[in-house]
Amino acid sequence: GIQVEQSPPDLILQEGANSTLRCNFSDSVNNLQWFHQNPWGQLINLFYIPSGTKQNGRLSATTVATERYSLLYISSSQTTDSGVYFCAVQNTGFQKLVFGTGTRLLVSP
Amino acid sequence: DVKVTQSSRYLVKRTGEKVFLECVQDMDHENMFWYRQDPGLGLRLIYFSYDVKMKEKGDIPEGYSVSREKKERFSLILESASTNQTSMYLCASSPHGTPNTEAFFGQGTRLTVV
Numbered sequence: 001g002i003q004v005e006q007s008p009p010d011l012i013l014q015e016g017a018n019s020t021l022r023c024n025f026s027d028s029v030n031n032l033q034w035f036h037q038n039p040w041g042q043l044i045n046l047f048y049i050p051s052g053t054k055q056n057g058r059l060s061a062t063t064v065a066t067e068r069y070s071l072l073y074i075s076s077s078q079t080t081d082s083g084v085y086f087c088a089v090q091n092t093g094f095q096k097l098v099f100g101t102g103t104r105l106l107v108s109p
Numbered sequence: 110d111v112k113v114t115q116s117s118r119y120l121v122k123r124t125g126e127k128v129f130l131e132c133v134q135d136m137d138h139e140n141m142f143w144y145r146q147d148p149g150l151g152l153r154l155i156y157f158s159y160d161v162k163m164k165e166k167g168d169i170p171e172g173y174s175v176s177r178e179k180k181e182r183f184s185l186i187l188e189s190a191s192t193n194q195t196s197m198y199l200c201a202s203s204p205h206g207t208p209n210t211e212a213f214f215g216q217g218t219r220l221t222v223v
Contacts, residue, residue, distance in 0.1 A: 041219065
């Protein structure tokens with residue numbers, strides 16, 4: 001099945017810093033989502049981005065489907081950005097989301 | 110606003126008990142999913158359903174069953190709970206669509222089996 005790899009696995013930032021999280025996938029996809037898992041465990045939708053670029057406030061994401069990767073940019077990080085960021089993909093015609101192993105982000109004041 | 114609600118945030122059950130985890134969505138979505146999340150293993154699909162009374166096994170269905178009698182509700186059943194089923198359980202829903210569509214998750218249920 002499709003493999004999803006995220007990097008880096010862990011990231012520590014000072015408040016105000018910028019960061020880039022990467023998601024590589026091994027096969028063609030027709031859905032890609034970025035989630036933030038908060039300290040209570042809930043997965044919060046950040047982006048639904050099978051291709052192209054989207055922005056939402058301090059966060060933006062780019063997916064280059066032909067090269068099989070996606071990037072999540074966090075600018076001017078805040079302590080509330082801490083948590084685990086997951087990338088998840090779906091193959092054509094198959095409803096299951098396949099998750100990457102996540103990037104654990106800690107933003108210190 | 111999109112809403113997927115799981116019946117409990119925390120549960121503690123005894124080995125051998127029959128456990129029901131309930132999930133309700135208010136978005137009229139056709140697809141519903143149950144995942145479990147474990148340290149080092151990530152999120153793994155247990156079962157999913159693409160319509161009322163329909164179900165499909167995911168990657169780790171052993172020890173679980175599901176029920177979907179109504180479109181908005183998807184129940185995960187642990188027939189005889191065991192300690193290795195201690196985990197975080199996450200429910201999700203998504204609409205039918207081509208290509209695949211955006212999925213939304215509930216708040217999660219942390220189950221401890223003692």
